Amino acid sequence: MALQPIARQSIPDEIFSQLAAQVLTGDRTPGDTLPSERALAEALGVSRAAVREALGRLERSGLIQIRQGGSTVIRDYRSDAGFDVLPLLLAYGGDVDRRTLASVIEARAIIGPQVARLAAQRAHQTPVSPIGSAR
Numbered sequence: 001m002a003l004q005p006i007a008r009q010s011i012p013d014e015i016f017s018q019l020a021a022q023v024l025t026g027d028r029t030p031g032d033t034l035p036s037e038r039a040l041a042e043a044l045g046v047s048r049a050a051v052r053e054a055l056g057r058l059e060r061s062g063l064i065q066i067r068q069g070g071s072t073v074i075r076d077y078r079s080d081a082g083f084d085v086l087p088l089l090l091a092y093g094g095d096v097d098r099r100t101l102a103s104v105i106e107a108r109a110i111i112g113p114q115v116a117r118l119a120a121q122r123a124h125q126t127p128v129s130p131i132g133s134a135r
Contacts, residue, residue: 011050015050016058028074
């Protein structure tokens, strides 16, 4: 397999990664407030639009709560975040309790066979030749 160029992260993605890492490693704890958009933009040397995009993604992930006209507060990811945060937890070494891991394994055990069943049922609907020639 040939090496491929490494994709660079967008600025909002990099901001998201930095702030998520701070939350998941415990540098910022539940209840802490983040600096304002303006202060974050100045500290990071980026536009407020990039900060706003990253904050929106953090909020959708359940890591922060943006209060209208007020502060941005760190949420407790252990109770508020969705499964999409699990890869970040593993990447940044965040605190993952046994119940969370058990829930993920249980969900995969329930969903996995159904996904495989649907794939098998729909296999005849997918042209095989393009798949075989994709090598």
